[in-house]
Amino acid sequence: MKNEKVTKITFSDFQQSLDCFYRYLQQEKGLSLHTQKNYKHQLKIVTSHLIQMGVKKWKQVDSRKVRQLVSKGMRQGMKASCLATRLSSLRSFLDFLILRGELSINPAKEVSAPRRERPLPKNLDINEIFQLLEINDNNPLSIRDRAMMELMYGSGLRLAEMVNINTHDISACMGEIRVLGKGNKERKVPFTGLAKTWVKKWIKVRVQFAKHNENALFTSKLGVRISHRNVQKRLTEWGKKQSVPSRISPHKLRHSFATHMLESSSNLRAVQELLGHENISTTQIYTHLDFQHLSKVYDQAHPRAKKRKE
Structure with missing residues (x-):
């Protein structure tokens, strides 16, 4: 029971900052509903993974944790383009926390997304x-x-x-x-x-x-x-x-x-x-x-x- 309570509190702490970010996207950035929905979807998954890693505060997220997120996605068979979208969402959110003075650096910027497969050019016979x-x-x-x-x-x-x-x-x-x-x-x-x-x-x-x-x-x-x-x-x-x-x-x-x-x-x-x-x-x-x-x-x-x- 104690562990469940800690998980709830930790998730609530994450969610508070996320809600502020979503309002920022809507009111100040004026992003479309589709784009906002994508941000929410990706960051919800990221938050769940971080909780599983034992992260309790956004300040505890470092480049090693971000690499672990990317590695997990690759093990799950995610496409490089989807991983790039997830990493981009996290970067934007952490930039927002820097803007609010909650973070001093953005560890997600130190991590590169997997290289996308280059499509073969089509030719005529x-x-x-x-x-x-x-x-x-x-x-x-x-x-x-x-x-x-x-x-x-x-x-x-x-x-x-x-x-x-x-x-x-x-x-x-x-x-x-x-x-x-x-x-x-x-x-x-x-x-x-x-x-x-x-x-x-x-x-x-x-x-x-x-x-x-x-x-x-x-x-x-x-x-x-x-x-x-x-x-x-x-x-x-x-x-x-x-x-x-x-x-x-x-x-x-x-x-x-x-x-x-x-x-x-x-x-x-x-x-x-x-x-x-x-x-x-x-x-x-x-x-x-x-x-x-x-x-x-x-x-x-x-x-x-x-x-x-x-």
Whole structure:
């Protein structure tokens, strides 16, 4: 009975500070009811765990206790995103206690949430790429759109890099294009094959749209540099027109370029340079896709794998 009484008193002491925090969220922060409900749910669980650890006051919560909370969640199979939400709720509450003068430091800020699994980028297979790019319409805007898609897939460009290309950035004789990547870092990418063919076709009809002194390679019907949103919209429309099963986006064309290059060459460093990745760890995500490809080939070709499937 004595233990039960201590637990009740301890929980009541925790609840008093929590209620003040909830009023603060509602009255001063003006958070939505949904967000407030999430805070209450997460902090209720945290409080229960702390009581089980023998914590009686918020001042007794240190970084070791917070790590124990995270470890317990991981043992219970919580997703990294859910643990991050729980830890964020605790950080906000402890910041509130600092604001009230009840704490001097926030121990939850010393603890990092588990790293979330990075989703594998989605790419188009070769057949889908050919189906998408089989556009032989002589309409100038169709020529422009195919040139953009051929260039993004042919050179692995980011959307912003492609949109920002100026006419003087192209060196047809050298077979390269100068692009400005993330962090204003300049690099040169190959400019050959069908990408080169269709960009040249677009340049011939570009004069029908581009305003005087407009330097942008790709322009809209208004004669100015085409917008990111316009490119995304046009690619989505072409995906539907060409009856491609997958949804088309600039990112997918870039990811498809990287995946297909890696499958063909297995040269991670070269793909890193072509994509303009500062760290090779960013490019390594495509090795997972390459492994998926190899696994599929293995399952289809290896005698023992085929027998197992049968």
